[in-house]
Amino acid sequence: MSQPGRPQFDVIADGGLDAYDELLNAVPVAPFSINFGDETRLAAEFSREEFFRRLRAGSPHPTTSQPTPQTYAELLERATRPTLAVTISSGLSGSLNAAGQARALEPQKGSAQAFTIHDSRTLSAAQAFQVHAAMSARAAGHEIATAVAWMRQVSEQTELYFTIDTLEYLKRGGRIGRVQATLGGLLNLKPVVTVDKATGAYTNVGRARSWKGALEAVASQVTRRFGNGTPLRLGLLYGEVPDSAQAVLEILRGRHPVLWSGFAPVNPVLAVHTGPSAVGVAAAPGKWPWDIE
Structure with missing residues (x-):
């Protein structure tokens, strides 16, 4: 049962998210990696200036890697409540599959009851709108089912x-x-x-x-x-x-x-x-x- 004002769950996202300061987007993120040839770093480790300079140089052109199951498992381990993951579209990345594999690494917290994975079917700003919906439900004391329902409404409208x-x-x-x-x-x-x-x-x-x-x-x-x-x-x-x-x-x-x-x-x-x-x-x-x- 919902208890207004008391968070019932935690929310995480992945590196497909482009967050807005004005929205409820401040959630832990399972990061993607960027590969420049043999050099691999988390996306957040690049300053925007360095990244765009190297992107323009084009030799080598970077590639990206989705979050690993271990990365999701580490976020689950730190969570104190049932957790809702809002991922980039499964039509664009394997991030959702990696989140699912984390259940085997954190069997207690990774159970279906403790870990809900939501495919945003989008990315970037539209994913941010859905994270805001989930966090708004959380702030109001609702449970994950309400958060998912609100995200689906937002998805249909956006x-x-x-x-x-x-x-x-x-x-x-x-x-x-x-x-x-x-x-x-x-x-x-x-x-x-x-x-x-x-x-x-x-x-x-x-x-x-x-x-x-x-x-x-x-x-x-x-x-x-x-x-x-x-x-x-x-x-x-x-x-x-x-x-x-x-x-x-x-x-x-x-x-x-x-x-x-x-x-x-x-x-x-x-x-x-x-x-x-x-x-x-x-x-x-x-x-x-x-x-x-």
């Missing part, structure tokens, strides 16, 4: 769109064919990408021939999805600098009442594939579901 200035980093990382990347480069195409809710994988929903056009295309996807004039909550994302994300926010402010907005940098694990100039937005209509009277 859309994530992002664009990148160049296909070069996707090509380097093997996430796009060389011919496709070369053609895109010749045409100066900027894709607009979302996460398919059915598969949890990336899908292309638009393209533009200029960076300004790409920012407009991202904003237009939001308005097309929710309707002009709909009040929105907006989690903006940026690579090295926030200027382009601010431009997307200004476009959307001209079309929607903005109930909340925040900015977060894309973390290095995601920037490996998107490059320094990524811009994105997680958008959802109206108030948070639990705030509606």
Whole structure:
């Protein structure tokens, strides 16, 4: 039974999360690793300046590694209550599987009753919205079942769109064919990408021939999805600098009442594939579901 004001569970996430200071996102994180050739370090061990400098150098191009089961087991060992893990989409990473394997390493705390794993079916800012939902349920004294229900509501309402200035980093990382990347480069195409809710994988929903056009295309996807004039909550994302994300926010402010907005940098694990100039937005209509009277 819920006991208002008394936490019933702990929440953890993984390195797919881009956290917002203004949301309830301060949770322990199972980190991804970044590999530059034979050098492997946790993503948090890189300063943004060092990471982007080495990413631009491109030799070698970095790769990423999901959290290990042992990493999740260590988080479980430190937990004092039943634990809820909110992972990056299983369509994009094996992080969820690693969390499941941690049950064998921590059999008592890793039981189904003590450890619940939730596939966010998304990442980044949209994952942050779901973590906020889980932590809001926790703060209100609810149990994990309520947190999962609130996360599912938020998932249904939230859309994530992002664009990148160049296909070069996707090509380097093997996430796009060389011919496709070369053609895109010749045409100066900027894709607009979302996460398919059915598969949890990336899908292309638009393209533009200029960076300004790409920012407009991202904003237009939001308005097309929710309707002009709909009040929105907006989690903006940026690579090295926030200027382009601010431009997307200004476009959307001209079309929607903005109930909340925040900015977060894309973390290095995601920037490996998107490059320094990524811009994105997680958008959802109206108030948070639990705030509606």
